[in-house]
Amino acid sequence: xxxxRPRRRRDPDRTREDILEAAREVLAEDGKEGLSVARVAQRxxxxxxxAYQHFQTREQLIEATVEWVGDKLFExxxxxxxxxxxxxxxxxxxxxxxxxxxxxAMENPALGRxxxxxxxxxxxxxxxxxxxxxxSNFEKFAQxxxxxxxxxxxxxxxxxxxxxxxxxxxxxxxxxxxxxxxKMLKRFTREILRLSLHGTLRPEKYRELDTRVMxxxxxxx
Numbered sequence: 747x748x749x750x751r752p753r754r755r756r757d758p759d760r761t762r763e764d765i766l767e768a769a770r771e772v773l774a775e776d777g778k779e780g781l782s783v784a785r786v787a788q789r790x791x792x793x794x795x796x797a798y799q800h801f802q803t804r805e806q807l808i809e810a811t812v813e814w815v816g817d818k819l820f821e822x823x824x825x826x827x828x829x830x831x832x833x834x835x836x837x838x839x840x841x842x843x844x845x846x847x848x849x850x851a852m853e854n855p856a857l858g859r860x861x862x863x864x865x866x867x868x869x870x871x872x873x874x875x876x877x878x879x880x881x882s883n884f885e886k887f888a889q890x891x892x893x894x895x896x897x898x899x900x901x902x903x904x905x906x907x908x909x910x911x912x913x914x915x916x917x918x919x920x921x922x923x924x925x926x927x928x929k930m931l932k933r934f935t936r937e938i939l940r941l942s943l944h945g946t947l948r949p950e951k952y953r954e955l956d957t958r959v960m961x962x963x964x965x966x967x
Contacts, residue, residue, distance in 0.1 A: 762800050764790045769811045774856040783807060808864065813874075815854070815861040820876040822850045830879060835886040840942055841935075843883075847910050848935050852927060855914040866904065880907070894945075896960070906938060911916045 768790035772781045782804055787797035801807040823846045824830035851858045865874045873877045884899035917930040949956045 753792075758800075760789075761792055761796060765792060765797055765800055765807075766811060766814060769807050770814070772855060773808075773860050774839065775965075777856065778808060778860060782932060792928070796817065808860075811857075812861050812864045815857050816865070816876045817875045818854075819847075819850055819858070820879065823847050823876070824879055825881075827875060833882055835890065838883060841939055844906075844910075844935050844938050844942070847907075848913070848931055848938070851910045852914045852917065852931050855911070855918065858911045859916070862907060909934070909938070 765786060767777055768786045769781060772786055772789060783797050783801055784794050786807060787794045790797070801810065820827060820830075823843055856906040863875050865871050868874070872881075883901045884897070884902055887893050888899050913930075913934045917927050917934075921927040921930055921954070
């Protein structure tokens, strides 16, 4: 466990950042179950009462930490938020997005999973800027001539995000070095790209199934 940081006079903004940094460390080590305002205050080296002035409940602390992770994830995958918002979907590289997402997940496994579960269990996931941008890109892509008919943007978004943040659990359990983890990361991104390009079934071998799926999609429209 990290040593307790020395107490010192702080300005409110710096204090808040120190508290959030300590919260990220606790979440990365022990997940949500191990987080409390009191423990985070001790880790940050601030008075418990001061910590409660910034975050009155652990839920507020978790929410702020998840928001920070979402912002960092957005920057890692899409870059500047203002530029990403107006970028045509045709100019977005599927390979780059997959690679950057998977790399972030591998570098931030515990925090990434906390972020993912919080966003997916939220009644308003669109509040998260990364989720909003990620799903929106799939929705825009579904309208182009490059997409297979009937593509479900929401399902695909959840599937790929879930895989991206769960794969590091497998990789870190089965890789003994950073070099081996890098190889496993490349295996994952390569397979995600292959699925994006081709899917898992060859339609010509499953024509009856393909016909039924397309018929079901037409009924839903």
